[in-house]
Amino acid sequence: MTHSIKNTFMTVTVSEKGAELQSILGADGTEYLWQGDPAYWNDRALNIFPYVARLTEGKYYLDGALHHMDIHGIAPYRQFQLVSNDGTQMILELKSDPETYAQYPRNFVFRIHYTLHENTLETIYEVENQDSRCMYFGLGGHPGFNVPLTEGKRFEDYRLRFENPCHPQNVCFNEACFVTGEQVPFDLEDGQIIPLSHELFDNDAIVLTNMSRQVTLEAEGDPHSVSVTSPQMQYLGLWHWPKTDAPYVCIEPWCSLPASENTITVFENQTDLIKLDPSNTYKNRWMIQIR
Secondary structure: OEEEEEOOOEEEEEEOEOOOEEEEEEOOOOEOEOOOEOOOEOOOEEEEEOOOOOOHHHEEEEOOEEEEOOOOEOHHHOEOEEEEEOOOEEEEEEEOOHHHHHHOOOOEEEEEEEEEEOOEEEEEEEEEEOOOOOEEEOOEEEEEEEOOOOOOOOHHHEEEEEOOOOOOEEEEEOOOOOEEEEEEEOOOEOOOEEEOOHHHHOOOOEEEEOOOOEEEEEEOOOOOOEEEEOOOOOEEEEEOOOOOOOOEEEEEEEOOOOOEOOOOEEHHHOOOOEEEOOOOEEEEEEEEEEO
16 A cells, blocks of 8 residues: 655655655656666665665574574565654554564564655654664665656766765675675765766665765756755665666665675674664654755
8 A cells, every 4th residue: 555745846655565655756747766667676765674785694693693684674575554644744664573573583663754845855764662672773765766857868967966075985895795894985076976877886886985965866957856865874875776777776875884794793793783772762864855
């Protein structure tokens, strides 16, 4: 089942499965969100929780015991329940149950708040620890955006422009997409710009840190653009399906990194995971702005 919120600037549709965005439709009929295509990538905008991307062998340690978890955690594969929808804001939630506990042995509530503010969609991730033990988790967004946004434009006409000049570091991955532990400078044109090309993603995702926290997908002469702002996320993933001409790009704010190569992650030891004490609540806010 899907649910929608709208104002004079946009209509946003969300599926109960994964609380995943299905559409960001502008008032002029422009569809900003990638609509999924099995020839490239069938998803649209995953919500990642409680672990970002891959675990080595799909395994991790917590409380001294070995557990299994799928790529991007639990949230993308689960049905969320609609808590409220007042027309411009909706809240969906996922409560732990025996199936989630089998993969992630903690009692929790994961809520996703979607709110429209003029031409901006605000997303708030809220995690409530209902367990007697500390929670360790990562989370992030994985939205894809159509490229081109306007008929007559080409993929290569677009660029990613950071709001402020910055000197990002590129987090290095091996061929299996696990973190090597190295970071190298990632050069930007004029200190702010990444020109888009399909070849940019031939080696899979680009994951940056130490970057400006707002990035805009835009093209000269195109009145349409998308900005992603993620003030609380220290990493930014950029991706489309490698070695294809996929007509989209994912702009992914992450709070933590995937597992290191050849290492079974110990959640208590991964320093960029969020640590949440019992009875406490964590919130993380990020935004998508359309023009």
